[in-house]
Amino acid sequence: MSSVPRVALTVDLVVLTVREQRLCALTWLRDHEPYRGRWCLPGGFIQLDEDLPVAAARFMDEKAGLADTAIHLEQLATFGYPDRDPRQRVVSVTYLGLAPNLPASSRAQVTWKPVGILLNDEENAFDHRRILREGVERARSKLEYTSLAAAFCPPEFTVAELRRVYEIVWSTPLDPRNFHRKVTGAEGFLVPTGTTTTRDGGRPAQLFRRGRAEQLHPPMLRPSSLSVR
Template sequence: MTIARVAVTVDLVVLTVREQQLSALVWWRDRSPYAESWSLPGGFVQLDEDLPVAAHRLMAERAGLADVRVHLEQLATYGYPDRDPRQRVVSVAYLGLAPDLPASTRAQVMWRPVADLTEKGRIAFDHRRILLDGVERARAKLEYSPLAAAFCPPEFTVAELRRVYEIVWGHPLDPRNFHRKVTGAQGFLVPTGRTTTRDGGRPARLYRRGDAESLHPPMMRPTW
């Protein structure tokens, strides 16, 4: 019996909101396989490291985001036989979310709008599928968890939080109804006692994320 040699990689779906668009960090490949196409930042797991350790290492080495606070969670595992033409590779994907992340320090790595990548961009391997899975995870988690605050600065207004929901979900939301829901969700938002005029108009209250792990009641995506 032949024992197959299987390599393990970590691929990163890193999302942020830039210029009012949901954007993903991607790597421009200049060599085969899939030369002149985009791929997700990632790399092989070393023999002496755990998967979360590998994910944080690759955030620095491949994504170019060292010392940047990012919400990072395991997304899914991809292991069908023909996903990499070079060898048998199993990939563990991680989803990273943070507000207005900076440009990468790596020349080959840049932010691209998710819509451009998923609709018309040339993407290597099965990374389009992984990216779509990551976007759907983010959209779904906005319904029942306070994850939307991961796209916001430490202190934010309800209007800024609403724009995160609108950009990630791709739907406009009624401002008054949204305000009532998020301020009524137990432990979601905590008033700071401060205000800001950065949204324009009258001073708006600033909030920070509370200690809730899930939203009660949940925020439901529009169905239209």
């Protein structure tokens, strides 16, 4: 009878936010082999008595330092090809986390980096550049058909602030008038608060909050050609 192969299981986190007008990902600098001194995504091995969402929440605290931060978290994909970890056969279940303007970490090993820089850096640990690419593409796609863009905004926001989220994540400029017409016309996407703000400068702008709709009707289709930066 053949022996049962030993396979380790990890959880890795793709945590994205908008910082200084750029889409950024949270990275962890490895301090031991393999890949000592290279960046990776926060994560680690799960415990035997631990469910996957529990492990994701633990690493959000232990590695990302975001335990008390409200963040949209969803399972992204599973990566399990044989040579992805030089130590042993390791399968990774990955999670995508999104939130507005997440704070800098007090931990020296943890830092925010623009995704454009990370995706062009071949000196990364494991297959984490590939995982990050999947996470960025998931975020971009979901902005087309869901109200997820509001997860990058504060609780109350202007249409201009929401447009900047789309422009940063999609890495392309959008026509302000056309964008305003589409987002305010999407059923259940935005709810007026009845108040205005001048924080963008100029004339007072109407404030909105995220509506109850999860799917956008009609969708916000992105331009066909995108470049990550």
